[in-house]
Amino acid sequence: MSFPLLTATAVLPALGAVATAAVPAARRTAAKWLALLVSLATLALAIVILVRFDPGGDRYQLTESRTWIKAFGVRYELGVDGIAVALIALTALLIPFIILAGWHDADPLETGSRRWRPTQGFFALILAVEAMVIISFESTDVFLFYIFFEAMLIPMYFLIGGFGDRAHEHGEKAAATQRSYAAVKFLLYNLVGGLIMLAAVIGLYVVAGNFSLQEIAQARANGSLHMATSTERWLFLGFFFAFAVKAPLWPLHTWLPNAMGEATAPVAVLITAVVDKVGTFAMLRFCLQLFPEASKWATPVILVLALISIIYGALLAVGQRDIKRLVAYASISHFGFIIMGIFAMTSQGQSGATLYMVNHGISTAALMLVAGFLISRRGSRLIADYGGVQKVAPVLAGTFLIGGLATLSLPGLAPFVSEFLVLVGTFTRYPVIGIIATFGIVLAALYTLVLYQRTMTGPVKAEVAKMPDLRVRELLVVAPLVVLLIFLGVYPKPVTDIVNPAVKQTMSDVHKTDPKPEVEAAK
Secondary structure, three states: OOOOHHHHHHHHHHHHHHHOOOOOOOHHHHHHHHHHHHHHHHHHHHHHHHHOOOOOOOEEEEEEEEEEEHHHOEEEEEEOHHHHHHHHHHHHHHHHHHHOOEEEEOOOOOOOOOOOOOHHHHHHHHHHHHHHHHHHHEEOOOHHHHHHHOOHHHHHHHHHHEEOOOOOOHHHHHHHHHHHHHHHHHHHHHHHHHHHHHHHHHHHHHHOOOOHHHHEEEEEEHHHOOOOOOHHHHHHHHHHHHHHHOOOOOOOHHHHHHHHHEEEEHHHHHHHHHHHHHHHHHHHHHHHOOOOOOOOOOOOHHHHHHHHHHHHHHHHOOOOOEEHHHHHHHHHHHHHHHHHHHHHHHHHHHHHHHHHHHHHHHHHHHHHHHHHHHHHHHHHHHHHHHOHHHHHHHHHHHHHHHHHHHHHOOOOOOHHHHHHHHHHHHHHHOOOHHHHHHHHHHHHHHHHHHHOOOOOOOOOHHHHHHHHHHHHHHHHHHHHHHHHHHHHHHHOHHHHHHHHHHHHHHHHHHOOOOOOOOOOOOO
């Protein structure tokens, strides 16, 4: 029996979460180091998965399958394709940086009677989320996926509500109220989506008789399983609704600005760079593979919603006064590009969307974590409270600029390649949608450069005159992300080589081929 690598990669952070939570309250530093070491060990296992995965091999590799609930046909079934491998690697890569960036975010307050939850609980919850996200990427049993898709809401709820951002313009009491509101809103939105998906999961079992993604997809492909058109469409809508909430897609997005605004910067990165990727990943793995005809039927409406997300998110980002909410609305715009690429039903669009998931995770982590370091120094999230930072903290300002330029998809940085592929893939089949979506790039340049100008340039405000530059720990967080942004911007081939075969198989699932160019290339 081969070593269960996929199980180990998910179980290790889960066990690490338990061990970290069990550390005595007096040993806060030990809890931090334990969580960091566990996250690095998980990254090592993710690298092993990356090395052992053969892009030219079977669609699902490193598979594990065991009977779980025999009476209902539920199996513990795991397997990874190229898309899952890329996102597992992204998750495992970002968690150590999130832990390092949040090293002091859960320390007790020095003054005041209110104390934060135990420090070890903060890091244990981060590891618990990592475990659930990884097994969600690995699950090829629909019921198993659903359990962890929903279960990750619990630790996220406590991370937002219990360990939220301390910087608030109206004081600690107002901050606590806003954190509670954001956490409840996050939970309710996602629970409603999950309940609707549960009904669709049950409906799928009634129709198919089991929960195995591979068996159901194979039965649909060979004609042994037939779904009535109306049944397939209703099931598709049940799955898609839950994934659109998680993604988040307009108009189901309103929980994200509250959650990211009230969470600490590392938790905000965990939300948008890690957890939300489960939604877009699931659209590729479950919606398109299980319900190909319904996916094509819903494509025009989904593309319009994605387009609204792109423009709406960017417009609201332009008008934000709060740094973290600006990044949140920018992420809504970026998720619009990802969903547009998925449902453009072209290989360029879907390859770009998958690459965008990876690149958005890295670029948002870089920008938001540096923003978090900035906010922790000044104690304010308001853009108007800053000015002239580049004169007193040039390294902080420089890394903030690189993160911002990546967010606007500057050529030479990683997100440019993915955004270009999405737009090309969309334009070849839906030219009007593709043309309008390009305005999102113009607006991205506007909100990013205005943010940098107002916070980093101009006269030095008295409140930031003595602001220290990035410390060693903070440089260890930011520097590798900047290097990755530049490397993948110049040479994205390592990621595209992994994801492209999986994209071709997804295109085959929905029986789509790329449109032929109007002018053939010269031979």
